[in-house]
Amino acid sequence: MTTIESTQLQRAIDAALEIVDANLVTFAQVYPEDATAHNIYQPRKPLDAGMAAGANWGWTTGFWPGMIWLAYELTGDDKYRQAGEWHIANFTERIERRVWVDHHDLGFLYTLACVAPWRLLGHQGARRTALQAADLLMRRFWDKPGIFQAWGAMDDPNEQGRAIVDSLMNMPLLYWASETTGDPHYAAAAHRHACQLAAHALRPDSTTFHTCYFDTETGALRFGNTAQGHADDSCWARGQAWTVYGFTLNYAYTRDETLLQAALAVSDHFLAYLPSDHVACWDLIFGDGDGEERDSSAAAIAVCGLLELVRWLPAGPRRSGYAAAEDILASLIANYAGHWPETNALLLHGVYSKPHGAGVDEGNLWGDYYYLEALTRLARPDWQRYW
Numbered sequence: 149m150t151t152i153e154s155t156q157l158q159r160a161i162d163a164a165l166e167i168v169d170a171n172l173v174t175f176a177q178v179y180p181e182d183a184t185a186h187n188i189y190q191p192r193k194p195l196d197a198g199m200a201a202g203a204n205w206g207w208t209t210g211f212w213p214g215m216i217w218l219a220y221e222l223t224g225d226d227k228y229r230q231a232g233e234w235h236i237a238n239f240t241e242r243i244e245r246r247v248w249v250d251h252h253d254l255g256f257l258y259t260l261a262c263v264a265p266w267r268l269l270g271h272q273g274a275r276r277t278a279l280q281a282a283d284l285l286m287r288r289f290w291d292k293p294g295i296f297q298a299w300g301a302m303d304d305p306n307e308q309g310r311a312i313v314d315s316l317m318n319m320p321l322l323y324w325a326s327e328t329t330g331d332p333h334y335a336a337a338a339h340r341h342a343c344q345l346a347a348h349a350l351r352p353d354s355t356t357f358h359t360c361y362f363d364t365e366t367g368a369l370r371f372g373n374t375a376q377g378h379a380d381d382s383c384w385a386r387g388q389a390w391t392v393y394g395f396t397l398n399y400a401y402t403r404d405e406t407l408l409q410a411a412l413a414v415s416d417h418f419l420a421y422l423p424s425d426h427v428a429c430w431d432l433i434f435g436d437g438d439g440e441e442r443d444s445s446a447a448a449i450a451v452c453g454l455l456e457l458v459r460w461l462p463a464g465p466r467r468s469g470y471a472a473a474e475d476i477l478a479s480l481i482a483n484y485a486g487h488w489p490e491t492n493a494l495l496l497h498g499v500y501s502k503p504h505g506a507g508v509d510e511g512n513l514w515g516d517y518y519y520l521e522a523l524t525r526l527a528r529p530d531w532q533r534y535w
Contacts, residue, residue: 150474152526167494168216176234178191178202180192183511187510188492207253213261216232217265235261240262251299255315255319259324262275262278279328285318298311312375313349313358314394316390319398320401322337338401342402349372358375358376359372383421384432388418389428389445389447392415395411396411428442448480451476454472484497498510
């Protein structure tokens with residue numbers, strides 16, 4: 149197992165913060181694209197003719213304020229607080245105007261943009277906005293199957309009853325909503341959803357379907373497939389990483405042993421199928437010698453999940469095995485980290501969607517965020533998660 153020395157860790161944090169600082173200028177009041185083009189983020193393309201470049205839409209914009217709040221915690225510098233508070237106002241406007249909010253990713257967006265500053269500052273406006281997001285997310289819940297529909301109108305026959313493993317990371321918004329309001333119905337729905345994915349997205353070999361289609365009348369699983377993996381029966385690396393972190397977070401809120409066992413199973417499989425440099429290929433079916441791109445973002449997500457998982461395990465061989473997270477993070481620091489001014493991405497060599505030809509071998513916002521979170525977790529073992 150690699151042990152990352154404190155000086156190496158601090159250099160990695162300093163390099164990441166140098167890029168965050170540069171992006172505070174470029175993206176002071178606009179948002180970057182999901183992924184870089186030739187390793188450089190550009191302002192986000194408008195959704196339609198009535199929207200300006202850099203506008204707040206899509207599922208990834210919360211990762212940028214998330215990085216800002218991590219930088220604030222790491223440094224205490226007030227410039228980050230001021231920048232983060234601007235994003236609270238922008239995300240409030242977005243939800244009030246209902247700009248691209250009919251999807252399950254409200255957790256990715258509003259946990260980082262609003263729950264984080266509520267936790268850090270007790271910001272009441274952020275709390276109100278995050279609760280609005282939680283209420284909107286609850287409208288996507290199907291009671292019979294007990295799942296949140298990922299995408300599309302609730303009566304869209306092509307999307308109806310479709311749940312995806314990424315959504316496990318959106319459930320903390322609902323657990324938080326129950327905690328802050330005392331209303332248990334948010335958490336109850338989140339728990340049901342997580343249990344359904346543990347029962348149906350997790351396959352006997354500890355791989356996962358990316359998406360599961362449920363019958364909204366009977367509640368039964370119809371079938372599972374992938375949207376971004378190599379094949380329906382392969383294992384999309386970022387999807388598996390979402391389950392490493394997502395099942396762990398859902399266990400942390402519920403203490404449901406079934407979810408802990410799911411987290412252990414997917415973590416063991418993820419670690420067993422890593423290439424020699426400890427950074428997953430974009431689908432776990434691939435490895436050394438296959439000539440397939442690595443997905444550094446999957447690696448960063450998994451590191452965060454594994455570091456969270458060890459918090460919930462007793463001392464012993466099982467817990468010690470997950471110290472492999474440091475091997476992954478050490479490889480990211482040494483071989484995948486971005487350096488200003490060559491790039492404005494914190495983490496290079498990620499893959500958004502290989503089947504769609506999107507963001508292949510590029511930086512991406514979620515990779516950047518989870519890389520900085522992983523560095524923060526290692527530097528500050530008592531760090532209190534936003535999720």
